[in-house]
Amino acid sequence: MLSTVKVFLWWFIVGATMALAVIMLQGGIREAMQTSGSVWGLKLFELLTTVLGGGLLGGCIALILDRIKKS
Numbered sequence: 001m002l003s004t005v006k007v008f009l010w011w012f013i014v015g016a017t018m019a020l021a022v023i024m025l026q027g028g029i030r031e032a033m034q035t036s037g038s039v040w041g042l043k044l045f046e047l048l049t050t051v052l053g054g055g056l057l058g059g060c061i062a063l064i065l066d067r068i069k070k071s
Contacts, residue, residue, distance in 0.1 A: 007066050008059040015058020016051045023050060 031043070 004063065004066065007062050011062030012055040012059035016055030018058070019051050019054025022054075023047060
């Protein structure tokens with residue numbers, strides 16, 4: 001059980017970092033920083049959901065592959 005959590009957390013962090021890197025390469029951070037007013041909160045929410053989505057994708061794929069490897 002603890003091993004599964006470790007695998008998920010490691011690949012969650014890797015997936016989230018990769019998603020953030022892609023956003024930065026595409027200029028999403030610069031675009032969010034230049035936005036003013038209430039749109040800033042919306043942009044921040046979009047960035048966070050994208051990063052969390054990348055982390056969840058990485059973590060879930062790692063769990064699936066780990067389960068296949070063990071069987």
